[in-house]
Amino acid sequence: MRFDKVIAGGTVVTPGGTFVGDVGIIGEKIAALGTELDDEGADFIPATGHLVLPGVLDVHVHLELPFCGTVSADDYRTGTRAGARGGVTTVIDFAIPSAGGTLAQAADTWMRKAEGKSLIDYTFHICITRWQEQKDQIADMVARGFTTFKEFMIYESEGWQSDDRALFGTLEQMREHGAMLLVHAESARVLDELIARHHTPEEMQRWGAQLHRITRPNFIEAEAIERAVRWCEVTGGQLYIVHMSTAEGTDIVRAAQARGVPVLAETCVQYLVLDDSVFERPDGHLFACCPQLKGRNDIDRLWEGLRRGEVSVVSTDTCTFTREQKAMWNGDWTKIPMGMPGLETLLPLTYTQGVLGGRLSLEEMVRKLSTNPARIMGLAPRKGAIQVGADADVAIIHPTSTRRVDPAEMETNADWSPYEGMELAGFARTTLSRGEVIVDDYRVVGREGRGQWLPRTSAGLAPRSDAAPVAAPRDASPSPFRDHRVEIHLG
Incomplete structure (x- = not known):
């Protein structure tokens, strides 16, 4: 498999667990997860010593x-x-x-x-x-x-x-x-x-x-x-x-x-x-x-x-x-x-x-x-996880390196910050949106207007056909919500 980009050697957090390895990207999507993916001809994004997060x-x-x-x-x-x-x-x-x-x-x-x-x-x-x-x-x-x-x-x-x-x-x-x-x-x-x-x-x-x-x-x-x-x-x-x-x-x-x-x-x-x-x-x-x-x-x-x-x-x-x-x-x-x-x-x-x-x-x-x-919010599986088939939306952060919050160096139009002076780890060294690098070496490099509107077909729970009378909610069929909640918290 030939990739357009390979994020290599990072600690990758996925729904199935965390591993040290690579993320292969083709176009806007994550195409493969593994170790020592073939990066020949691909844009190589080093992530050794970094966390690779959705x-x-x-x-x-x-x-x-x-x-x-x-x-x-x-x-x-x-x-x-x-x-x-x-x-x-x-x-x-x-x-x-x-x-x-x-x-x-x-x-x-x-x-x-x-x-x-x-x-x-x-x-x-x-x-x-x-x-x-x-x-x-x-x-x-x-x-x-x-x-x-x-x-x-x-x-x-x-x-x-x-x-x-x-x-x-x-x-x-x-x-x-x-x-x-x-x-x-x-x-x-x-x-x-x-x-x-x-x-x-x-x-x-x-x-x-x-x-x-x-x-x-x-x-x-x-x-x-x-x-x-x-x-x-x-x-x-x-x-x-x-x-x-x-x-x-x-x-x-x-x-x-x-x-x-x-x-x-x-x-x-x-x-x-x-x-x-x-x-x-x-x-x-x-x-x-x-x-x-x-x-x-x-x-x-x-x-x-x-x-x-x-x-x-x-x-x-x-x-x-x-x-x-x-x-x-x-x-x-x-x-x-x-x-x-x-x-x-x-x-x-x-x-x-x-x-x-x-x-x-x-x-x-x-x-x-x-x-x-x-x-x-009805955006999965396209968004929210590093997994094959999802959009290649990725944040790469250093696990311990910190930066001081200084409004003068931030992208917001605010001339103050509630957190001014705090030393924080977790700013993105690299951010990818649908496979495109939009932050590189902590600097915004992406092009204005490239973001897309995301239509959705559902949110929260699936529609139910077993609607109970309002006067007797406890006689309703068991709610699927408990299963949904377990998926959210443990998935």
Whole structure:
């Protein structure tokens, strides 16, 4: 067999195990795995002394997002260049309808944002913001290749909020169409009440950015997760909790999974690395994101959840704002553009804090960053694993060599980093996307606009024909979810 490229001599992590050897690539695909593959006439990519990992899928990003009175600073050019340097080869963004716009129009808008700019492959979750108007559009979006949808339990002022009726109805449709609902789980009415109580000149003068933490106690997330899980349980619709940040939420998800509820959860790397003491800093407003950073107990529980399996994915919720944009708050925490940069540091942080920190094995990290996201989001077997027939999406990293996080040397448009000054291993020495080298010697060399949109035919679980009456969910046929969950965690 003659190869176009051979990645030679690395420690290769595959679904079947880890071995020292070679990866043979023909065109855009992985064609062979082995030792001493014939590299005659092939582009030779040395990997001795390095780890050869499947490209990372960041399934939760916001690029060029109109939000909080401004537009996030990373677009598909800078955002995907940043991702590639961090070993990310696929992103999933969120297409949000404009006021009065349809789901199809939202998808078209985000397509235009990515086309001609994206360095890596991409697709979108479709956000449902006006259930009554948009509920009959879901089937057409699934047929078009969009099989994941999102609803927000907050953000009424943005026009995005979904109530319980919308969540319930969407989950019913997810079951019908073999699609999956992603939910931003925070309890809006109680959150609004706590914000109103503290939104005074005196409190803002005293506490500043710490009010972001004070007004979002853990029960704001936990109660909302509990409610979303209940609607999931009674409808049988497939649910995915995004950016879970609390110990309590993790406990709720674990208990639900134990009784067969089809719910999965992700966390974001910032909730594994940073705690809410950052809000006490003079520049604490920079760290405002939603949900906000939590305490050390939450960090420990989320790592435990990753090890035990109730947390399936690590993503970023990348939503980049510059220092100037963050300064819009003028001392009022309710006006801080909420979000942080993260694409470039997802793999380095998870590898350094997780693998080198003794919290995850190398294989566990690969499942959380690559294999699970691809399977859950309907992109496997094409994405997420180094195996014959898959796209040749590969990140090659040195196991111990570190680089200091310096915004001046990064690809993101952010002029700051939440992780500035940290020494991190795991930046990609080489990144390949569909067989093409797009990062070489830690520098982005790929061509802008080469990324492709990825249509999907399924997400989460396969559609079920044994739908049980809503009034009697426990009389339903056994859910296939348990088998799916075992595959995710052990595959």
